[in-house]
Amino acid sequence: MKKFLTVFVIMILTLPVFAQVEHSGDENPIYKSFPGFSVDIASYKSDRDDKTRVDLFVQVPYQNLQFIKDPEGYRAKYSIHIKFSEKDSEKIAIESTWNETVVAKDFSATESRSNSNFSVRSFEIAPGKYAMRCEVVDRDSRKNFVIEATATVLKLSDSLSVSDILLVSSIIKDAEGEKLVPNINRRVTTDDSSLPFYLEVYSDKKRDIKLEYDIKDKEGKKVFVEIVEKEVQPGVNRIVHEIDGAKFSLGEHVLEAQLKNFELENVANVSKKFISKIAGFPDTITDIELAVDQMMYIATPSELDFITSVDDEETKLKRYRDFWKSKDPSPGTEENEVFIEYYRRIDYANSNFGNYFKGWKSDMGMVYITLGPPSAVERHPFDMGTKPYEIWEYYHINRSFTFVDNTGFGDYRLTSSPYGDWFKYSQ
Structure with a gap:
């Protein structure tokens, strides 16, 4: 019986694993700001001499909430959990949870990048340094976002x-x-x-x-x-x-x-x-030099040289904007779909494929950013006699890519370099 179980386990481990990479190409890509919401605090004078009033502000974009249709329009529900712990002892000074409900009249409002819900709460707390943890949880999708930071409460x-x-x-x-x-x-x-x-x-x-x-x-x-x-x-x-x-x-x-x-x-x-x-x-574009470097999968060397050939930041920004304006498939609208999707892929690559260097520079990042999410992924993490490898299939170009982890630390490299006019950026 033990022998049978051992063989059975080995068979499971050696079976290919079929999975879909996150952000399927069939989805309508929406650029979601990291880390999903914003939080700020401010210290004000309290009526108590030994305390300070701390106002906590939380802003959650509609795009990061799941809206469900109801008789009043579209409704989203989420909870906010806040905790202040003393930096030295980790003793909890403040802990509170409350719920928020947002109602949008139409579906377009739920997707607008300009719409957010604001919350404010006030607490009395002793002056000092605290470890602050704020968590937002969507009560329908159960998706959560967390911000952790050091909070300094002033003595006034x-x-x-x-x-x-x-x-x-x-x-x-x-x-x-x-x-x-x-x-x-x-x-x-x-x-x-x-x-x-x-x-x-x-x-x-x-x-x-x-x-x-x-x-x-x-x-x-x-x-x-x-x-x-x-x-x-x-x-x-x-x-x-x-x-x-x-x-x-x-x-x-x-x-x-x-x-x-x-x-x-x-x-x-x-x-x-x-x-x-x-x-x-998007808010993630805060370094023009890095943003231009990351364009290597969509811009030609001469286009990159033209943008970087000036030292004046204002001129460089204008050339950067002009490049993306030329790629905008719907110039009459607020969104530039190509720009948004391109940097979404950059962010996804950095979050999922980074190892010894940034994910956008990795082999997986190069393929993902250039061609988008694969049609199917075949993973082989435990095959006997071979190193971990993955096969990405792209049905629309009839191509597959094999990545091998030679080090065992998740550093997947292409087994062959992609050459040809077919390997170019596509939405």
Whole structure:
């Protein structure tokens, strides 16, 4: 009996495994932002001396939710779980879960990249550094997204102090006053020249202060400086300010607010990181040099040389945009389907095929990005007498590709290089 079981197990392990690579070519590709949602926190003065009020903001794009048709239109349901743990002891300081429901009137609204649902919660917590974990779970598909980060909760005094910075995407003025729409994902575009934000200054008396606002680029160089003089009153002073005339290069920036007394002595300093992206392009494109390098499977060497032959970033961005504009199959619409699908494949390759180097540079990445998802995949991870290998079939071009893991560490290499006019980018 034992002998029979052993043979039976070996037979199972040596059978070819047939599977479909994720993101089937039959699907309508939708670019989903990573990591699936955005979260931001801001520290404000609490009524309790030993606590700080922390406002938590969560933004979930409609595209990352599963909508189900009901009598009111299309409905999506998800839960948010937040946990703050002390960095040193891992003791849980805050833990909370709540549910959200979103209703869209028509199906097109569920697919729009501009639609998101916003949530805000406030907590009282002691100042300090915390390990923050925020999880969003779609209650129908059970798909989950997680963000983990270090959260610094400020200690704010009554004498003179400043809250965290909250970036603002828009300011709505109506009969009730001003309403701020927070910029939770902390994104601006290279076309923007303004940056609105909100903060609070706390003072124990009426006094004159100065606020210095600085913007630093990804190299740490100051690209904008503004000093504003203000008279603050005792208590909470709510400040909405808009930096105007700034120029944002592609990539990460830091906005700093320095609170100074009228003798220009620094009292407090707060900062907020934000990302500048190309207008109309996915958030993942934040490095123009890398984005151009990744075009090697769709652009010719001369086209790449033309884009990279200038040092001026603005000109390089224009040439980059012009290239993708020439590939747009529906120039009259907001979406450039070729661009979106191409960089979706880049992201998928980086997530699934990376080993000794980035997935987009791997053999599997090259084939996946160029030809898209295979029609079928035959996996042989445990065949006796052979190294692990996979066979990818592409029925529409009548070709197959064999990848072998020679090292045993998941570094699959093509057994033969693809040559010929047939091996070119296709949707």
